[in-house]
Amino acid sequence: DVKVTQSSRYLVKRTGEKVFLECVQDMDHENMFWYRQDPGLGLRLIYFSYDVKMKEKGDIPEGYSVSREKKERFSLILESASTNQTSMYLCASSLVVTRSYNEQFFGPGTRLTVL
Amino acid sequence: KNEVEQSPQNLTAQEGEFITINCSYSVGISALHWLQQHPGGGIVSLFMLSSGKKKHGRLIATINIQEKHSSLHITASHPRDSAVYICAVGLHNTDKLIFGTGTRLQVFP
Numbered sequence: 431d432v433k434v435t436q437s438s439r440y441l442v443k444r445t446g447e448k449v450f451l452e453c454v455q456d457m458d459h460e461n462m463f464w465y466r467q468d469p470g471l472g473l474r475l476i477y478f479s480y481d482v483k484m485k486e487k488g489d490i491p492e493g494y495s496v497s498r499e500k501k502e503r504f505s506l507i508l509e510s511a512s513t514n515q516t517s518m519y520l521c522a523s524s525l526v527v528t529r530s531y532n533e534q535f536f537g538p539g540t541r542l543t544v545l
Numbered sequence: 546k547n548e549v550e551q552s553p554q555n556l557t558a559q560e561g562e563f564i565t566i567n568c569s570y571s572v573g574i575s576a577l578h579w580l581q582q583h584p585g586g587g588i589v590s591l592f593m594l595s596s597g598k599k600k601h602g603r604l605i606a607t608i609n610i611q612e613k614h615s616s617l618h619i620t621a622s623h624p625r626d627s628a629v630y631i632c633a634v635g636l637h638n639t640d641k642l643i644f645g646t647g648t649r650l651q652v653f654p
Contacts, residue, residue, distance in 0.1 A: 533593050
C-alpha cells in the first residue's frame with residue numbers, strides 16, 4: 431500500500447514565524463502535491479512537483495514556497511506565517527503511468543493554526 | 546461558476562437508507578474520482594472511472610460522459626459511512642485534479 435506521511439497532525443504557530451510542513455511518500459512516485467482545504471472552498475492546489483528539484487505553481491502559491499531535494503520528500507514552507515494561512519494542509523503523490531492516469535494518494539493532513 | 550459542482554452540500558440519512566450524491570462538471574476529462582474524507586482529515590480514493598459503472602461493496606459509482614455527470618450511491622447506509630465525499634476530475638495531458646467542494650453525509654442510527 432502507498433503510504434504518504436506528514437510531519438505533524440496539528441501545528442500552532444505565531445504570525446511571522448517560518449513554518450515547514452514535511453511530506454514523505456514511500457512508493458517512488460514522481461508527482462507530489464500540496465493542497466490547502468478550507469470550508470466551502472474544497473481542495474486548492476498550492477504547488478506541484480513532477481520531479482526532484484522541479485516545481486510548478488498551483489492556483490494559490492502566494493505566501494508559500496516548496497522544496498524537493500529527494501524524490502520521496504516534498505516540503506511546504508510558509509516564509510512568514512499569517513493568520514489567513516490557518517487551514518488544513520494536505521499532501522498527495524501520484525505515479526506517472528499515462529497522462530490519463532491521475533489517481534492521487536493523500537497524507538493524513540496537517541491542521542495549522544496561525545495566531 | 547466552478548468547473549466541478551456537487552449536490553447536495555449536506556445530507557442526513559437514517560441508517561439503512563439509499564444515498565445518492567451527484568457531481569456535474571463542465572470540462573473535458575480523462576477520469577473522474579470519488580474520494581472519502583473522514584473527520585480528522587485523511588482522504589482515501591473510492592473510485593476512479595472514465596465510463597460506465599463501478600461497484601465496491603455497498604458503494605456504486607456511475608458516470609455519463611455525454612451529460613458530464615456522475616453519481617455516487619450508497620446502499621444500506623450505515624453510521625460509519627458518515628464522511629465528506631469529494632468528486633474530482635482529471636483533465637487530459639495533466640496530472641492535476643480539479644475538486645468539488647464536497648458533500649457532508651451524516652448517517653444516524
